[in-house]
Amino acid sequence: MSTGVLCAVRGAAEATAVQLLGESSRLEVTRRCADLAELLASAAAGAGAVAVVTAGVPGLDREAVHHLHGSGVWVVLLVDGVAPWEALPAELGADAVLDVRHVDELPAVVTALLDEAGRTGARPGSPTRPATAVDPAARLEGPAPDAAPGGGRRPAEGTLVAVWGPTGAPGRTTLAVNLAAELAATSAEPAGGSALLVDADTYGGTVAPVLGLLDEAPGLAAAARAAASGRLDVAVLATLSPVLDGGLRVLSGISRADRWPEVAPASLDVLWSVARELVRWTVVDCGFCLEEDELLAYDTRAPRRNGATLSAVEAADVLVVVGAGDPIGMQRLVRGLGELRDRLPAVEPVVVVNRVRASASGPQPGDAIRDALHRYAGVADVRLVPDDGPACDAALLAGRTLVEHVPTSPARRAVSRLAEEVVARRALVTAH
Ligand SMILES: Nc1ncnc2c1ncn2[C@@H]1O[C@H](COP(=O)(O)OP(=O)(O)OP(=O)(O)O)[C@@H](O)[C@H]1O
Numbered sequence: 001m002s003t004g005v006l007c008a009v010r011g012a013a014e015a016t017a018v019q020l021l022g023e024s025s026r027l028e029v030t031r032r033c034a035d036l037a038e039l040l041a042s043a044a045a046g047a048g049a050v051a052v053v054t055a056g057v058p059g060l061d062r063e064a065v066h067h068l069h070g071s072g073v074w075v076v077l078l079v080d081g082v083a084p085w086e087a088l089p090a091e092l093g094a095d096a097v098l099d100v101r102h103v104d105e106l107p108a109v110v111t112a113l114l115d116e117a118g119r120t121g122a123r124p125g126s127p128t129r130p131a132t133a134v135d136p137a138a139r140l141e142g143p144a145p146d147a148a149p150g151g152g153r154r155p156a157e158g159t160l161v162a163v164w165g166p167t168g169a170p171g172r173t174t175l176a177v178n179l180a181a182e183l184a185a186t187s188a189e190p191a192g193g194s195a196l197l198v199d200a201d202t203y204g205g206t207v208a209p210v211l212g213l214l215d216e217a218p219g220l221a222a223a224a225r226a227a228a229s230g231r232l233d234v235a236v237l238a239t240l241s242p243v244l245d246g247g248l249r250v251l252s253g254i255s256r257a258d259r260w261p262e263v264a265p266a267s268l269d270v271l272w273s274v275a276r277e278l279v280r281w282t283v284v285d286c287g288f289c290l291e292e293d294e295l296l297a298y299d300t301r302a303p304r305r306n307g308a309t310l311s312a313v314e315a316a317d318v319l320v321v322v323g324a325g326d327p328i329g330m331q332r333l334v335r336g337l338g339e340l341r342d343r344l345p346a347v348e349p350v351v352v353v354n355r356v357r358a359s360a361s362g363p364q365p366g367d368a369i370r371d372a373l374h375r376y377a378g379v380a381d382v383r384l385v386p387d388d389g390p391a392c393d394a395a396l397l398a399g400r401t402l403v404e405h406v407p408t409s410p411a412r413r414a415v416s417r418l419a420e421e422v423v424a425r426r427a428l429v430t431a432h
């Protein structure tokens with residue numbers, strides 16, 4: 001049985017591509033698409049298993065390639081080998097890339113891709129697909145320097161720490177900001193900027209105001225846009241993330257909650273890998289919700305509000321989960337840890353309980369919290385951050401971090417210990 005191919009090729013190569021594919025006994029052109037919308041609709045309708053698409057088709061970005069993959073369609077990108085497309089194909093996440101001047105090799109490229117998938121069981125967009133499937137760079141004028149198998153980037157050294165916690169303002173932002181500040185201070189480099197703080201809370205990001213960065217342009221939206229069009233690299237990310245006094249880089253969040261559709265998860269996946277190249281530590285302040293937007297799941301093009309949080313939590317090397325140290329906060333934390341376990345069973349988070357105080361948890365609050373988490377969530381090891389209104393309020397008022405403003409405060413000391421633990425956890429993960 002022949003495999004259906006969807007063609008969205010522009011220019012003179014279209015007729016040639018269709019003819020050559022049609023001559024192959026294993027392939028059949030099932031749709032000649034006029035634009036990206038038709039290609040995506042055809043893919044979603046199951047009209048083909050491979051999309052051959054020109055890199056210059058309007059609207060083609062990483063998110064579109066991601067959606068084609070989501071429809072189970074392999075993506076073969078045709079490029080003209082001339083700038084500005086040189087660096088783009090690998091960034092877009094295509095499965096194979098062919099210089100349009102070698103269009104006569106298109107059937108061989110497509111069948112090699114399918115054969116490789118048959119042998120390895122790889123899926124479209126699979127990051128584990130070996131580079132031997134088709135070597136896109138070999139068909140390009142200039143190899144894409146950062147290309148890795150599967151169209152991603154080469155893994156870099158940096159570590160991604162996601163700070164997540166359930167609803168009820170348990171202190172995700174406070175911990176993310178101050179953890180990032182501690183990591184920046186401990187791994188300071190001469191030029192500064194060894195840690196990057198990313199505000200990825202699509203419900204109510206507050207990193208910029210917490211750090212006194214008023215009217216800051218939303219760096220995250222700009223980074224997501226650059227990633228979607230294949231233009232996010234270390235230099236661009238560095239420009240979008242100013243370095244503060246303490247050596248901490250900040251990528252501010254979306255300024256208005258209704259701008260969340262600008263932050264597409266497929267773009268954030270690129271952001272995390274570029275951030276790993278830029279800095280040693282990336283700390284992400286996540287939104288509270290881990291749910292898939294299930295009502296929209298039938299529409300694979302629909303933006304997902306929780307996609308940013310899910311992308312960060314899934315990509316994280318170290319996941320910090322924070323709950324509030326009061327009865328309601330503990331209930332939510334237990335439920336949240338359950339949700340997390342369902343979604344990522346292999347991940348062992350660093351569990352933190354914040355705002356710990358006797359008035360909300362009894363005379364021995366630490367013991368009560370440890371017991372409860374052990375009994376109801378099977379958590380053996382909990383880090384406690386005391387309720388420290390004076391220090392947190394003072395830092396907030398000054399728009400500064402705890403380490404800068406109240407370095408000897410109990411909250412700062414607890415966050416500093418947490419940072420040491422994150423460093424140790426990372427070392428442990430790397431050792432395995
Ligand atoms: N250990 C602490 N002691 C005292 N106050 C704290 C502590 N941690 C956080 N706070 C305060 O609690 C409030 C909420 O904290 P934060 O904004 O970090 O929560 P969040 O989980 O990010 O909330 P949101 O859901 O709004 O994103 C802030 O005013 C913060 O200063």
Ligand SMILES: [Mg+2]
Pocket residue numbers: 172173174201204205206285
């Ligand atoms: Mg917050």
